[in-house]
Amino acid sequence: MIRVNENYLKLKRGYLFPEIGRRTAAYARQHPEARIIRLGIGDVTLPLPGACVAALREAAGEMGRAETFRGYGPEQGYEFLREAIIENEYRSRGVELEAEEVFVSDGSKCDTGNIQEIFALESKVAICDPVYPVYVDTNVMAGRTGEADEAGRYGGLVYLACTPENHFTPAPPAKPVDLIYLCYPNNPTGAVASRAALARWVEYARENRAIILFDAAYEAYITEGGIPHSIYEIPGAKEVAIEFRSFSKTAGFTGVRCAYTVAPRALKAWSAGGEAVEVNRLWNRRHCTKFNGVSYVVQRAAEAAYSAAGKEEVRRLVGYYLENARVIRERLGKMGYTVHGGVNAPYLWVKTPGGLTSWQFFDKLLAEAQVVGTPGSGFGPAGEGYFRFTAFGERGQIEEAMERMSKMSSGG
Amino acid sequence: MIRVNENYLKLKRGYLFPEIGRRTAAYARQHPEARIIRLGIGDVTLPLPGACVAALREAAGEMGRAETFRGYGPEQGYEFLREAIIENEYRSRGVELEAEEVFVSDGSKCDTGNIQEIFALESKVAICDPVYPVYVDTNVMAGRTGEADEAGRYGGLVYLACTPENHFTPAPPAKPVDLIYLCYPNNPTGAVASRAALARWVEYARENRAIILFDAAYEAYITEGGIPHSIYEIPGAKEVAIEFRSFSKTAGFTGVRCAYTVAPRALKAWSAGGEAVEVNRLWNRRHCTKFNGVSYVVQRAAEAAYSAAGKEEVRRLVGYYLENARVIRERLGKMGYTVHGGVNAPYLWVKTPGGLTSWQFFDKLLAEAQVVGTPGSGFGPAGEGYFRFTAFGERGQIEEAMERMSKMSSGG
Numbered sequence: 001m002i003r004v005n006e007n008y009l010k011l012k013r014g015y016l017f018p019e020i021g022r023r024t025a026a027y028a029r030q031h032p033e034a035r036i037i038r039l040g041i042g043d044v045t046l047p048l049p050g051a052c053v054a055a056l057r058e059a060a061g062e063m064g065r066a067e068t069f070r071g072y073g074p075e076q077g078y079e080f081l082r083e084a085i086i087e088n089e090y091r092s093r094g095v096e097l098e099a100e101e102v103f104v105s106d107g108s109k110c111d112t113g114n115i116q117e118i119f120a121l122e123s124k125v126a127i128c129d130p131v132y133p134v135y136v137d138t139n140v141m142a143g144r145t146g147e148a149d150e151a152g153r154y155g156g157l158v159y160l161a162c163t164p165e166n167h168f169t170p171a172p173p174a175k176p177v178d179l180i181y182l183c184y185p186n187n188p189t190g191a192v193a194s195r196a197a198l199a200r201w202v203e204y205a206r207e208n209r210a211i212i213l214f215d216a217a218y219e220a221y222i223t224e225g226g227i228p229h230s231i232y233e234i235p236g237a238k239e240v241a242i243e244f245r246s247f248s249k250t251a252g253f254t255g256v257r258c259a260y261t262v263a264p265r266a267l268k269a270w271s272a273g274g275e276a277v278e279v280n281r282l283w284n285r286r287h288c289t290k291f292n293g294v295s296y297v298v299q300r301a302a303e304a305a306y307s308a309a310g311k312e313e314v315r316r317l318v319g320y321y322l323e324n325a326r327v328i329r330e331r332l333g334k335m336g337y338t339v340h341g342g343v344n345a346p347y348l349w350v351k352t353p354g355g356l357t358s359w360q361f362f363d364k365l366l367a368e369a370q371v372v373g374t375p376g377s378g379f380g381p382a383g384e385g386y387f388r389f390t391a392f393g394e395r396g397q398i399e400e401a402m403e404r405m406s407k408m409s410s411g412g
Numbered sequence: 413m414i415r416v417n418e419n420y421l422k423l424k425r426g427y428l429f430p431e432i433g434r435r436t437a438a439y440a441r442q443h444p445e446a447r448i449i450r451l452g453i454g455d456v457t458l459p460l461p462g463a464c465v466a467a468l469r470e471a472a473g474e475m476g477r478a479e480t481f482r483g484y485g486p487e488q489g490y491e492f493l494r495e496a497i498i499e500n501e502y503r504s505r506g507v508e509l510e511a512e513e514v515f516v517s518d519g520s521k522c523d524t525g526n527i528q529e530i531f532a533l534e535s536k537v538a539i540c541d542p543v544y545p546v547y548v549d550t551n552v553m554a555g556r557t558g559e560a561d562e563a564g565r566y567g568g569l570v571y572l573a574c575t576p577e578n579h580f581t582p583a584p585p586a587k588p589v590d591l592i593y594l595c596y597p598n599n600p601t602g603a604v605a606s607r608a609a610l611a612r613w614v615e616y617a618r619e620n621r622a623i624i625l626f627d628a629a630y631e632a633y634i635t636e637g638g639i640p641h642s643i644y645e646i647p648g649a650k651e652v653a654i655e656f657r658s659f660s661k662t663a664g665f666t667g668v669r670c671a672y673t674v675a676p677r678a679l680k681a682w683s684a685g686g687e688a689v690e691v692n693r694l695w696n697r698r699h700c701t702k703f704n705g706v707s708y709v710v711q712r713a714a715e716a717a718y719s720a721a722g723k724e725e726v727r728r729l730v731g732y733y734l735e736n737a738r739v740i741r742e743r744l745g746k747m748g749y750t751v752h753g754g755v756n757a758p759y760l761w762v763k764t765p766g767g768l769t770s771w772q773f774f775d776k777l778l779a780e781a782q783v784v785g786t787p788g789s790g791f792g793p794a795g796e797g798y799f800r801f802t803a804f805g806e807r808g809q810i811e812e813a814m815e816r817m818s819k820m821s822s823g824g
Contacts, residue, residue, distance in 0.1 A: 045483065048481065064464075071455035071664075118417050119414060141701070254483040282420050290526060295710055
């Protein structure tokens with residue numbers, strides 16, 4: 001008799017976004033005249049850079065001619081894209097990588113979800129709280145956790161609370177862990193990790209033979225100097241860290257799908273017999289066995305994001321969203337809200353006023369301003385009492401949302 | 413200390429294609445004048461249908477305009493594509509499906525590799541021998557097997573030998589198994605499963621509460637009437653089978669990347685507590701947690717394969733490769749080879765002459781005819797003494813390869 005993977009049954013229902021949708025739809029039904037503004041979704045809204053569109057179209061033409069048609073490409077990505085990534089993202093910051101250390105994929109969600117497969121089931125996993133749910137759910141599915149408690153914490157995971165007191169960059173735990181998921185600039189808090197904070201993590205990982213899974217999907221939003229864009233800017237990090245990057249929030253590829261993962265040759269994990277194994281080799285085996293490469297036309301579009309015109313358009317896109325973030329941050333600040341993030345990230349992490357819970361504030365915001373955001377408690381227990389706004393909307397909508405919020409009642 | 417997933421260390425090295433590459437390169441170095449013809453790779457060579465190119469280009473344009481830009485799409489695929497698949501692939505054959513039962517993905521390799529995740533680790537797995545290696549390797553990685561023996565058989569797997577005696581469609585095993593991987597039309601043997609053979613499997617699965625993982629990536633190559641194109645043509649199959657399909661070998665999408673998996677609502681697996689769980693729901697959870705949908709532009713290109721012009725072009729592509737298969741089959745037959753497949757599949761499974769092993773024949777073929785094929789033993793122990801040719805090449809090359817082979821010596 002075929003049995004299910006019981007670990008799937010431990011998963012809490014995908015509660016957050018469906019529940020937001022349910023409450024928003026219910027409100028819209030009762031108030032058909034309401035013009036609801038959505039500032040909750042982490043999806044870009046501006047069109048694809050012209051350079052990428054042109055590259056897509058040209059590559060499509062190539063696929064239609066026998067002389068230039070391409071079938072299966074390398075699972076790890078075409079050399080032209082891996083080299084462009086290394087040149088533009090790493091060499092320019094003093095980080096040297098080889099093409100074999102870069103794996104092109106169809107999304108950081110896939111990569112951050114799949115990466116845990118190559119490590120032992122017994123690995124002790126640390127995650128931040130609040131956190132991007134994919135890191136947690138994929139470890140639950142794999143069987144690295146027990147059941148969830150009332151607050152939503154799964155047994156066996158080490159939760160690192162991210163609070164204003166630690167600037168949302170927790171210190172390494174006292175007890176050793178094996179795998180650490182870090183995301184900076186952070187989703188959902190919008191925080192960044194300083195060089196000192198990252199150096200402390202790298203040191204911890206080296207001392208404990210742990211591996212850091214570093215999600216840098218939002219690095220392009222860093223505006224302040226001195227903040228590392230890559231964990232490999234920290235000496236010794238290549239021996240303890242895998243880095244995840246994406247074209248989603250830079251060139252607007254959420255619907256086009258292209259990302260990459262860096263697994264340096266120097267990175268090792270250990271077999272039961274105590275032998276060092278190259279993590280790069282394991283990930284390569286996984287990638288080649290369960291994945292067949294990113295669409296050629298998409299890889300050409302990603303490459304075009306590094307052309308002179310492409311870079312300029314990416315700068316403009318990121319600048320637009322950052323200006324949105326500035327508007328939200330400034331306006332909410334003036335209204336008396338305590339606002340974190342939004343300077344080096346497209347996310348704003350706002351303390352709910354008057355001691356409201358995250359969901360209470362969600363309801364109030366929807367009822368009084370017809371604005372939808374994301375309850376912080378949906379990202380983890382430590383997110384309770386917080387609310388996430390994203391800066392990916394359209395400027396006029398954001399300004400109107402701020403205008404409406406300025407007229408909200410102050411009570412709970 | 414971070415430990416590796418020990419199961420990865422059980423994997424035999426990706427021996428087959430690298431070894432083919434190594435021997436071919438060595439020959440080419442020693443014989444720089446040789447014009448080597450490759451008939452071993454399962455990759456298409458004809459360009460993408462014009463309808464798909466046009467759709468790709470138009471979708472690229474949409475992505476470049478604010479009014480028509482699309483960010484994240486549904487993880488399961490856009491409704492327009494799911495409906496087109498149902499209408500053209502299933503309804504036309506009398507199989508009714510709902511959109512929620514179809515999951516669009518970036519490849520059948522991914523889907524057939526990932527599907528095992530949603531089932532219990534203790535599941536007893538049956539595979540054909542010879543077989544597409546992904547089914548085996550992904551179960552090894554997951555920990556469902558022991559070590560491999562000398563012949564390459566992993567402990568714990570049930571191997572179903574596919575031989576001329578059983579027409580390469582083995583009967584269900586005497587002992588119950590939980591998961592059965594079947595691929596028809598078959599890679600590598602080119603065999604098809606009759607309605608009676610499939611009905612027997614469906615009956616077995618229903619009796620044993622097993623699930624059939626049915627890889628139908630080559631169904632478009634079926635030329636003979638009466639052979640099921642979908643396992644759902646067998647009554648009751650929706651309750652016991654998942655089906656995998658791809659645009660790779662129909663519309664030439666090996667480099668464009670689009671496929672789909674059908675998980676019917678009626679399909680159940682069981683929890684430890686004996687409760688029935690919808691497999692569709694589990695796969696949906698996996699798909700939404702570890703995948704972010706196929707590129708919008710690619711989905712539009714796939715949809716275009718179902719336009720009137722697209723269908724005509726797909727028919728032409730498939731027809732070209734089938735004619736290649738006919739040429740190989742006829743010519744090799746005249747030379748005295750025993751040839752299987754190639755009638756309802758783009759693969760030809762040839763008995764090596766004179767009792768040569770698969771690799772001995774590889775070396776002889778390379779040395780005497782400068783033709784490269786795939787040793788059958790690379791697909792499993794029961795493939796020893798066989799050789800796979802694919803029909804995806806260019807006609808002139810195939811004719812020359814046949815001409816050269818006709819002049820080979822008959823000795824070993």
